Amino acid sequence: SLITVILVLKIAVKLEHTYEQARTLAFLTLILSNIGLILTNRNWSKTIIGSVKDKNKALPWVIGGAFLALILIINIPFLQHIFHFAPVHLQDVLISLIAGISSVLWFDILKIISRKKNVDLLKNK
Numbered sequence: 001s002l003i004t005v006i007l008v009l010k011i012a013v014k015l016e017h018t019y020e021q022a023r024t025l026a027f028l029t030l031i032l033s034n035i036g037l038i039l040t041n042r043n044w045s046k047t048i049i050g051s052v053k054d055k056n057k058a059l060p061w062v063i064g065g066a067f068l069a070l071i072l073i074i075n076i077p078f079l080q081h082i083f084h085f086a087p088v089h090l091q092d093v094l095i096s097l098i099a100g101i102s103s104v105l106w107f108d109i110l111k112i113i114s115r116k117k118n119v120d121l122l123k124n125k
Contacts, residue, residue, distance in 0.1 A: 001030065001033040001034070001037070001103050003103075004029060004033055004099045004100070004102065004103035005026050005029050005030050005033070005099075007099065008025050008026055008029045008095060008096060008099050009022055009025070009026050011025075011095060012025050012026075012092075015092075017088075017092070018086055020080075020084055020085055020086035021085075021086045021087075021088055021092070023083075023084060023085060023086075024074060024080075024083075024085040024086055024087075024088050024092075025088060025092055025095065025096050027073075027083070027085070028070060028074065028088075028093065028096040028100075029096040029099045029100050029103075031066060031070055031100075032096055032097055032099075032100025032101070033099075033100040033103040033104065034066075035063055035066055035100070036048070036100055036101060036103060036104035037104055038059075038062065038063075039051060039052060039104075040104045040107050040108055040111075042054065042056070042059075044111070045111065045115065046111070047108045047111055047112065048104070048108055073085065074087070074088065075087070
């Protein structure tokens with residue numbers, strides 16, 4: 001997640017965003033990455049999509065609360081001021097979303113590879 005946030009900051013600088021916009025994108029990427037980590041670590045044998053199907057009463061509240069907080073912090077001027085954030089464009093939000101997903105995607109790929117190796121090992125016994 002740290003490397004992903006640093007990359008997003010570099011992209012923001014390259015796009016000539018203000019310091020506050022870059023901070024906003026970094027925060028957004030960090031929160032989206034953390035949500036991804038929560039989802040991918042719920043089940044070590046299933047991918048994110050598979051683990052979301054598992055029932056968990058708290059999960060919608062945690063994810064919903066995180067998204068609600070993000071929306072409020074990024075869009076309400078008073079909260080923007082507290083966090084030293086600035087409004088960002090939809091393109092910037094998409095950059096953060098793609099970065100956040102990418103930061104945990106490798107782990108799901110590792111799960112798939114590991115599961116395939118385990119199946120192959122069982123077949124060879």
